[in-house]
Structure formats: C-alpha cells, structure tokens
Amino acid sequence: MVAILLLMIAGGLFYLWFDPKLPVFHLQSLKLSAFNITKKPDGTFLSAKMVARIEVRNPNEKIIYHFGESNVETTAGDDAVSLGSTTLPEFTQGQKNTTSLKIETSVNNELIEDGIGSKILDQFTSKKLKVNLDVKTSIGIGAEGVKTGLLGVEVLCGGVTLKETITEMPRCIISTLKW
Numbered sequence: 453m454v455a456i457l458l459l460m461i462a463g464g465l466f467y468l469w470f471d472p473k474l475p476v477f478h479l480q481s482l483k484l485s486a487f488n489i490t491k492k493p494d495g496t497f498l499s500a501k502m503v504a505r506i507e508v509r510n511p512n513e514k515i516i517y518h519f520g521e522s523n524v525e526t527t528a529g530d531d532a533v534s535l536g537s538t539t540l541p542e543f544t545q546g547q548k549n550t551t552s553l554k555i556e557t558s559v560n561n562e563l564i565e566d567g568i569g570s571k572i573l574d575q576f577t578s579k580k581l582k583v584n585l586d587v588k589t590s591i592g593i594g595a596e597g598v599k600t601g602l603l604g605v606e607v608l609c610g611g612v613t614l615k616e617t618i619t620e621m622p623r624c625i626i627s628t629l630k631w
Contacts, residue, residue, distance in 0.1 A: 473511045475545070475591070477624035479609040480505040480552060482583055482617040484535075489573045490561075496569035501558040502526055502535050504585060506609060506624065509550045517545045520590035520602050526557045527584045527610075529572045533564055535583070544594075555585065576614070583617075584610030585624075603628060 486501040504526070510517055520542050526535040536557030545551050575581035587609070590602035609624035616622065 472515055472593070474626060475517055476509040476511060477607050477609065477626065478507045478509075478621040479585070479612065479617060479624060480507040480621055482612075482614065484576070484581075484583075484614065486558075487576050489564075489569045491566070491569065495563050496566045497561045498533065498564050498569065498572075499558075499560050499562070500528075500535050502556070502583070504555045504583075504609075506553045506555065506585070506587070506607075507550060507621065508545060508553060510545045510547060513547055514595055516547055516594045518592040518594060518599065518602065519543050519545065520592075522553075522587050522589035524555050524557070524588075525586045526555070527586075528581055529568070529575060530582070531565075531568045531571075532584070533568060533572055534562060535559055540587075540589075579615040580613050582611055582613055584608070586610075587624075 482504045484500060484502050486499065488499045490497045490499070522540040523537065524540060525537045527533060528535050536559045538555060538557050540553055540555070543551065572581060587607040589607065590604045592600045592602040594600070605626055605628040607624050607626055609622065612622045
C-alpha cells in the first residue's frame with residue numbers, strides 16, 4: 453500500500469515538474485503524382501504514386517520523444533483501396549521541435565474491383581477522393597537523461613479529400629492501449 457502511494461506521489465510530481473503533452477501530428481501535404489486506372493479483359497488495375505508529409509510537433513519544453521520504426525499504409529476511397537505501404541526509420545525529436553516526415557508509396561497494376569475503379573477515378577478527377585494514412589509506430593520519452601521504453605501507438609491521418617489538403621493541415625488522431 454505504501455509503495456502504491458509513493459508511486460502515485462512520484463507520478464504526480466513528474467506531471468507537475470515536466471507538464472507532459474502528447475506529440476501533435478498534422479497531415480502537412482498530400483499529392484498523387486500519378487494515378488491511372490486501366491480496364492483490361494482480365495480486370496481493372498490501379499497504378500499510383502503518392503507523396504505525403506506528416507508534421508510531428510513536440511510541444512514539450514523538458515521532454516524529448518523517441519520514435520521507433522514506423523510502418524505506413526495508405527488507402528484511398530471509402531472502399532480502402534491500397535495505395536501502397538512503406539517504412540520510416542526511427543528518429544529522436546528534441547524539445548519544442550517540429551519534424552516533417554516524407555512518405556512515398558506506390559502501387560503498380562494492382563488488381564481492384566471494376567465498380568470501385570470507376571468510382572475512385574471519378575473521385576480523383578473531381579478532387580473528392582479521400583486518402584487515409586495509417587502509421588503504426590512506437591513512442592518513448594526522455595527527460596533529464598532518463599529514457600522510458602517504447603509504447604506502441606497508431607496515428608491515423610485521413611478522411612480528407614485532395615482538395616482539403618491544399619487549403620488546410622488536418623490534425624491526425626493518436627490512439628494507443630486499445631482494449
């Protein structure tokens with residue numbers, strides 16, 4: 453009982469001293485440099501190249517963040533058609549720092565359903581195509597030479613149209629400890 457009380461007091465002091473805040477993620481830019489739907493006798497195929505940037509901001513004055521390797525999957529449309537996946541290397545982010553992560557994915561002749569192909573092509577040409585980025589990574593914190601272990605998190609950036617990413621920087625959602 454005393455150990456639990458001491459742990460709670462230590463946690464409270466840590467919170468008061470360091471005033472920890474979560475990192476903030478924004479979808480900074482999104483561009484489909486190539487997007488082609490091809491209908492052949494054996495099916496409908498998608499070829500696409502996408503470049504996105506996610507801005508990661510550390511609002512803390514006394515805490516640094518350590519990010520593990522990140523796996524990024526990108527999808528388009530309500531039917532979650534794959535636009536490819538990639539891996540980003542681990543990195544450390546200092547106090548009051550902003551980092552821009554460049555994400556490049558592509559698919560080449562990916563087989564998709566015929567109806568979905570024409571639907572996402574219409575959405576692409578009208579700039580109403582919604583793109584989603586799902587980043588699975590791990591985050592640890594460091595303060596005054598002490599470093600914690602990494603905790604798995606999922607960062608969801610998306611549900612925004614190509615037109616929306618031109619005028620604003622949508623905020624991404626962080627989720628962890630899914631029960």
